[in-house]
Amino acid sequence: MASAPANNLPIFYNDLMPLSSVDHVDFRSRTVDAAPFLVSQHAIPLTIDEFVSAQRFVPIIFSSGADSVPLALMGLNEGVNVFVDDEGKLRGPAYVPAYVRRYPWMLAKLRPDSEELSLCFDPTSSAIGAFEEGTALFQDGKPSELTQGVLKFCEDFEQAAARTSQFVRELQEMDLLMDGEVSIQTPVNEQPFVYRGFRMINEEKLRDMRGDQLRKINQNGMLPLIYAHLFSLQLMREIFETQVSQGKGPIALPAAPQPAEA
Template sequence: MSLLPLFYRAVVPLDRDHHRAMHLARPQRFGFARTSHLVPAVLDEFGPACRHLPILFVPESHGPTPVFLTGLVPGRCALVDEAGAWSGRYLPAYLRRYPFILGESGEAAPLVCLDDSSEAIRREPDAADPSGYAPLFQDDGGDTPLLQERVRLVVEYAEAARRTAAFGRTLQDLGLLRAVTVQGRDPDTGESHALHGGLGVDEAGLAALPDEGLLRLHREGGLAAVHAHLVSLQAVADFTVAFAAPEPTDPAPTCRQSAAA
C-alpha cells in the first residue's frame, strides 16, 4: 500500500505461521492516536456516539467523510492520557480495530491485515507484565477468541465504511452540507481556538428538502444518521468543558454554520 490509512505505518497480511507467536496488548492503549484531533467515523456509530463526540464531515476526493472531533487543537487528541488510555465516554470503532485492518484481495474470503510496526503487538508477552498481552493464536494454530473478535470487527467496519461513503455522497448530491466552524478554548493555555474546514448538515436546507430528497435519505437509511449528527453538534459545549474545565465566566464553545457550501 502506498497511501496508508491514518495511524497505520506498515500494513501486512495476517499470517498464521509468521504471526503465530504474536501477542496483543491488553487492555488496549491508544498512544498512537495522540497526535490527531480527528478520528474517522462510520454510519453505525452516529447513534451511540452522538451525545459524547461531535461528528463532522471533511471533504475528500471520493466525497464527504464523517469524523469524530477528539480535540480542539489541531494535531492533539484530548482524550488520550499520558498512559495511552482512552478517557472519553465513547471509543470509536476505528481505534478499537487497530492494529488490524481489512486489506484488498481478489479472493472470496476477506484479507485481514495488521500494522506490523504497532507497539500494541509483540512476539512474546512482557516478562514484567505477562498478563498485559494476550495471544492471537492458540497452541494448535487456531484463532483465539480475541483474534476472532478483532477479525469480526474489521469485517463489520469495512462493510459500514462502504455504507458511510454512500451516505456522504448522498448528502453532497442533496446539497445539505455547509461549512462549520467549531470554537473552543485550549485546555492547557486557555487560548481560544477556531477549527475550520469541517462540514455539517444545514438544518434550514434539511427542512426545505423536497419530498423526494427526504424519501431518498429515508430509503438509504440516512435520515436517523442526519439527526444524530445534528445532536452531536449540540454536544460541542459538553465535549469542550470535559477537556478545558473553563471558569464559570467563560463563554460556552459554539459550533457555527456558515452560508458557504
C-alpha cells in the first residue's frame, strides 16, 4: 500500500536550489489555489505533532520496510487522492499535512561534510519566481518577514521530524509495529478487497505490555499518539467508499468458481 520514498529527492520535489539574496533578490512568493502534485499522491509523510489533528480526517499508517515513517493515507490505491480534484484543489474539509504546506521550501544540507542546513526551494514550483505580483522574499537585501516565517516553519518541521523518528525507533524497540492488513467487504463483490504493504501498531502486544512499560509510554506522551493512530484506522472504509463514489475504486475481483453440479 505504501512505502518510504526511495529516490534522492523527497516526494513532490523536482529540484532544489538554495535561496540567495544575490540571485533571488527580485523573487516573490505568490498564492496558488491548487496543488497538482497532490493528485497522484495517496500517502503523505506525517509528523507525530500532527497525529491528533490528522486522525479526524485520514488514516495514519506506517510505511513498510526497516525505516518506517508515519503516513497520512489520502487514498487506498496507488495514484488515488480522494481529497483533491483532478486539478489538485481541495474537495472539502481535509487535513493538509505540514509536509504539503512546507512545499516548495525545505531545509537541506548543501555539503555532505557539513551538518548546516540551508533554506532551499524547488525552482520548478509556480509559487516562487521573479513575478510582478506576490510577496517579496527580500527587502533591502535582507530576508523579508515572509521568508523569516518560512524559515521558522521549516525549522519547526525538522524538529518535529526528529521527534517522529525517535517515536518510531521506540515503537520498533518495543516490537509494537507489525505488518498491517485491512479487509473491506462490499455487497457488490463476493470477495473482500484486501490491502497490505503497510505497518500498524500491534494491539495485542500493546494490551500485554508490562505495567512499568505502559506507564513509561504514557508519561512520555507516546500512548495518546498510539491511540490516535489506532482510532484513525476506522477511516479506511470511508476512504474506500469515497474512492468508489469518485469512480476511483479498485477493480472488482472475480467471483470464486462454483463447484460443478453432479
